[in-house]
Amino acid sequence: AQSVTQLDSQVPVFEEAPVELRCNYSSSVSVYLFWYVQYPNQGLQLLLKYLSGSTLVESINGFEAEFNKSQTSFHLRKPSVHISDTAEYFCAVSVITQGGSEKLVFGKGTKLTVNP
Amino acid sequence: ETGVTQTPRHLVMGMTNKKSLKCEQHLGHNAMYWYKQSAKKPLELMFVYNFKEQTENNSVPSRFSPECPNSSHLFLHLHTLQPEDSALYLCASSQWSGASGYTFGSGTRLTVV
Numbered sequence: 764a765q766s767v768t769q770l771d772s773q774v775p776v777f778e779e780a781p782v783e784l785r786c787n788y789s790s791s792v793s794v795y796l797f798w799y800v801q802y803p804n805q806g807l808q809l810l811l812k813y814l815s816g817s818t819l820v821e822s823i824n825g826f827e828a829e830f831n832k833s834q835t836s837f838h839l840r841k842p843s844v845h846i847s848d849t850a851e852y853f854c855a856v857s858v859i860t861q862g863g864s865e866k867l868v869f870g871k872g873t874k875l876t877v878n879p
Numbered sequence: 880e881t882g883v884t885q886t887p888r889h890l891v892m893g894m895t896n897k898k899s900l901k902c903e904q905h906l907g908h909n910a911m912y913w914y915k916q917s918a919k920k921p922l923e924l925m926f927v928y929n930f931k932e933q934t935e936n937n938s939v940p941s942r943f944s945p946e947c948p949n950s951s952h953l954f955l956h957l958h959t960l961q962p963e964d965s966a967l968y969l970c971a972s973s974q975w976s977g978a979s980g981y982t983f984g985s986g987t988r989l990t991v992v
Binding site for chain 2: 797799804805806807808809812853865866867868869870871872
């Protein structure tokens with residue numbers, strides 16, 4: 764069964780520092796991979812996704828993630844964070860259920876706190 | 880506003896009450912989902928609907944009863960809940976193929992007293 768492991772539950776960093784949020788997945792088949800962000804008292808928002816092609820994907824607000832098939836990883840990075848990046852980040856993998864539908868399996872989330 | 884609207888945003892209910900959560904999307908998506916988000920637990924998929932048909936029930940207790948009258952609306956009917964059911968309930972929608980990702984609503988914060 765596919766699963767997602769986010770290795771860090773909390774990551775505190777200072778403003779303008781680089782950050783990496785780690786994500787590993789287990790799957791025996793081709794996968795779609797996603798990063799979602801959740802700001803306080805809100806739902807999840809899609810940050811970026813990997814479907815196929817270039818292994819490096821970028822979001823509009825400076826985040827990027829690299830799909831590494833050999834290491835089964837999809838780590839999220841940003842070279843310089845802002846206070847406004849404080850949020851919880853979820854890695855997810857798309858899987859096919861026994862019923863034939865597609866669903867997302869999420870990691871436990873990583874709380875990123877950016878301090879001044 | 881993401882395109883997926885959930886009401887109410889907050890709900891406090893007693894263990895003997897009956898209430899319903901509502902989710903609405905006008906994105907043209909044909910799959911809808913209920914997720915439960917509790918503190919210190921990963922997001923738990925509860926139900927999946929594709930083209931109004933339920934395709935997944937993730938061993939959810941019968942005190943949670945979903946209803947999907949059409950591809951744009953999804954309900955979660957609640958009755959005789961327990962305090963441990965207090966959580967954020969998130970609705971999401973997607974195309975049949977989830978490769979486009981899900982669009983989530985802002986959630987309903989449920990407190991069972």
